[in-house]
Amino acid sequence: MPKHDIPALFRAARPLLTALGDERRQEIVQRLIEAGGVLSVGEIADAIELSQPAVSHHLKILRDAGVLEVQRVGTTRRYILAVGSGTLEPLVDMVRGITECLAEQLEQ
Structure with a gap:
């Protein structure tokens, strides 16, 4: 992959961006972080006041x-x-690629 193939970096990160782009899923991840990284469905449902099927x-x-x-x-x-x-590597790579590309543009 070329050093700054931004479209490819976005494609690689898309599943993570989609999964983490929803506010409820962000809330689930936040609750898991607060709880030390491990919870059951019921504990998550109670914490974010959402039905277990949802x-x-x-x-x-x-x-x-x-x-x-x-x-x-x-x-x-x-x-x-x-x-x-x-797991977060594609997201980190995308942000790094964008940051490096912007830094190079500023240097020109």
Whole structure:
């Protein structure tokens, strides 16, 4: 990939941008951060005052984007932030590419 292939950087980050672009999903991620990174569907639903089916829908989108992982504990599913797995790398690369491109333009 060329150093500043901005369209490619956006394409790579699109699943994360889509998953994190919704305010409810942002709220879920914030609650998980506040709780130390692990909560059940019921705990999330109670925390953000949303029905469990609606929370499950949002969790699936976050899971599909790689933001969350699921851990079964007995009959309960615990949702865990996927930190350290390189999940946010495309987003970081996109921001870095844009920043470098803008810095180069300012130098000209």
